[in-house]
């Protein structure tokens with residue numbers, strides 16, 4: 279009796295581990311649809327590595343270079359997208375609002391493309407830590423939407439065509455550590471509100487048309503490494 283019970287436990291644990299081992303997690307079907315919509319808007323198809331015959335979270339094909347996922351949902355059976363990289367792909371489009379529907383997206387890197395227009399207002403709900411839009415053709419005033427994305431730690435928007443002054447609301451970005459605004463058409467004085475961003479380690483603002491002195495408040499940037 280005791281031996282039977284032991285055998286049963288042994289067998290069921292082998293079966294269980296086999297089951298959990300062979301079961302691979304897949305991207306949530308809703309997020310697959312969102313990625314398809316984004317791919318369609320940006321002209322990212324099979325040839326560009328956005329091949330939906332393969333699950334985006336398995337890293338198969340070129341997916342590994344485009345998408346990272348967290349597969350710990352529903353007891354490790356469901357994945358959600360956490361990072362997206364679309365870099366140097368010659369994408370010429372407006373920024374899709376659909377990125378905001380990926381609720382677990384933490385990092386979005388779209389550097390070196392031809393994205394134009396401004397930041398979609400839908401993005402205000404995003405909980406991004408990293409946003410890299412360097413080297414595109416984005417334009418208009420410093421986007422209000424960005425000043426409300428308070429989870430941002432890294433904001434890199436250099437090499438675009440943004441213009442006007444830096445709004446004082448940038449002070450909302452309390453978690454900001456790296457900020458690059460270089461090579462845009464920004465002007466005016468640096469707002470005193472920037473003093474509140476005491477977590478900044480890297481600040482790049484060159485190649486704009488800022489005026490005035492270097493403000494005294496930069497002495498509040500006690501963690502600054504690169505200026």
Ligand SMILES: *[C@@H]1O[C@H](CO)[C@@H](O)[C@H](O)[C@H]1NC(C)=O
Nearest residue numbers: 298349350351352353354355
């Ligand atoms: C999910 O996977 C992690 C890492 O492999 C593991 O530590 C954890 O126990 C798993 N959780 C469940 C509910 O299976």
Ligand SMILES: *[C@@H]1O[C@H](CO)[C@@H](O)[C@H](O)[C@H]1NC(C)=O
Nearest residue numbers: 325326365366367368369391
């Ligand atoms: C982008 O365009 C340039 C110039 O037309 C071309 O040389 C390059 O291969 C393109 N890159 C990609 C990833 O399509």
Ligand SMILES: *[C@@H]1O[C@H](CO)[C@@H](O)[C@H](O)[C@H]1NC(C)=O
Nearest residue numbers: 451452453454474475476477
């Ligand atoms: C700096 O960042 C930490 C976490 O990274 C956060 O707890 C803290 O509030 C931030 N500093 C300020 C001045 O908000």
Ligand SMILES: *[C@@H]1O[C@H](CO)[C@@H](O)[C@H](O)[C@H]1NC(C)=O
Nearest residue numbers: 463464465466486487488489
């Ligand atoms: C920079 O700003 C000044 C006014 O503050 C203006 O006269 C000048 O034309 C601007 N330069 C460029 C390149 O926009």
